[in-house]
Amino acid sequence: MVSRKPLLTSFLCLVLILGAFALIRLNKRDPERIRHNLALLGRMVSKSAKETPKPFLAKIREAKILLDKSCQIIVDEEAISGTYNPQQVAALVERFQGQILEARLSFYDIKISFPEKHEAIIHCTARLKGATQSNERFDEFRELKIQANKIKGKWRFTRFQTIEALEK
Numbered sequence: 001m002v003s004r005k006p007l008l009t010s011f012l013c014l015v016l017i018l019g020a021f022a023l024i025r026l027n028k029r030d031p032e033r034i035r036h037n038l039a040l041l042g043r044m045v046s047k048s049a050k051e052t053p054k055p056f057l058a059k060i061r062e063a064k065i066l067l068d069k070s071c072q073i074i075v076d077e078e079a080i081s082g083t084y085n086p087q088q089v090a091a092l093v094e095r096f097q098g099q100i101l102e103a104r105l106s107f108y109d110i111k112i113s114f115p116e117k118h119e120a121i122i123h124c125t126a127r128l129k130g131a132t133q134s135n136e137r138f139d140e141f142r143e144l145k146i147q148a149n150k151i152k153g154k155w156r157f158t159r160f161q162t163i164e165a166l167e168k
Helices: 004-045 056-066 086-098
Strands: 067-074 082-084 100-116 119-132 137-151 154-166
Touching (some): 004 137, 056 067, 056 086, 067 086, 082 086
Antiparallel strands (some): 067 082, 100 119, 137 154
């Protein structure tokens, strides 16, 4: 007759190994999710001359997915710096897109650290390239420090801070 003790021990070891594997896998997903959210943010701000503009309500929906209820923006332009809710950020994006023909926001050199369990600090370079309504070209780089918090299992951006404007 087979003893149940080795069978139970083997089962518990298997459960522990699977649990450790799942924990490692979930921790690897967090940086991927944050990078994905940065890409979504870039698409939300970007505007193509060929595409029809997204409706304002779609921008609000996107902002609610990406941003916390209160998101702090600290940039060189004092008129933009402040604390906003997702609807207000969507309005800023709408206003920006009304002043340009086309623009593309992309993020590079992304470094993510996790100082606490549900908090992430992202250091990256943001590039905003495009043309204004008067057909003036712009190509700007900013070094950013972004804070994100995991709220109800979803990563939301809570703070954007310009560290410095970079020269080409």
